[in-house]
Amino acid sequence: MYSDTRRISDKQIASGLQLALEQAKAAKKQNTYPIGAIITDFDGNVIAQAHNMVVPKQDPTAHAEIEVIRKAGKYLRENKYQSVLYTTIEPCLMCMGAIIASDISMVVWGVNDRYGGAAEFVLNEYKKENTRKPDVISEPDSDIAMEIRELMREWEQGRGYSDENWV
Numbered sequence: 001m002y003s004d005t006r007r008i009s010d011k012q013i014a015s016g017l018q019l020a021l022e023q024a025k026a027a028k029k030q031n032t033y034p035i036g037a038i039i040t041d042f043d044g045n046v047i048a049q050a051h052n053m054v055v056p057k058q059d060p061t062a063h064a065e066i067e068v069i070r071k072a073g074k075y076l077r078e079n080k081y082q083s084v085l086y087t088t089i090e091p092c093l094m095c096m097g098a099i100i101a102s103d104i105s106m107v108v109w110g111v112n113d114r115y116g117g118a119a120e121f122v123l124n125e126y127k128k129e130n131t132r133k134p135d136v137i138s139e140p141d142s143d144i145a146m147e148i149r150e151l152m153r154e155w156e157q158g159r160g161y162s163d164e165n166w167v
């Protein structure tokens with residue numbers, strides 16, 4: 001797993017997740033999956049912000065993490081292992097792959113996703129000799145986690161699902 005001496009403060013974590021949550025709320029207004037993501041440097045400067053665009057773009061791959069990586073593309077190419085990606089929900093398999101391919105150092109997510117989340121699988125099972133895997137921080141803030149769960153629950157109920165994933 002990728003690891004170095006750089007760390008981010010609790011304050012950075014809280015404000016990064018808050019910005020991701022605001023993106024998730026913006027996604028909800030566009031009637032798409034209420035998931036948001038941002039990329040910052042290690043000083044907390046915001047490089048890019050985005051949210052899920054699956055419904056507006058009719059693109060099943062337009063997850064928040066993919067959208068924000070595309071917006072931050074030039075920065076990520078020029079600043080390898082200099083960035084932190086915050087997302088409201090644990091990344092899926094596709095997004096974990098994109099995060100590794102983008103040389104992002106650290107991923108912070110607000111809520112674990114026991115249905116579609118693949119971070120644990122990628123970090124534990126994918127190519128054990130791969131040293132480019134990011135460090136992760138999962139569900140660090142219970143207040144933000146509750147808000148994210150509520151958004152997801154409303155979204156799932158609104159489209160007729162009543163699974164208990166976000167309770």
Ligand SMILES: [Zn+2]
Nearest residue numbers: 063091092095
């Ligand atoms: Zn994804």
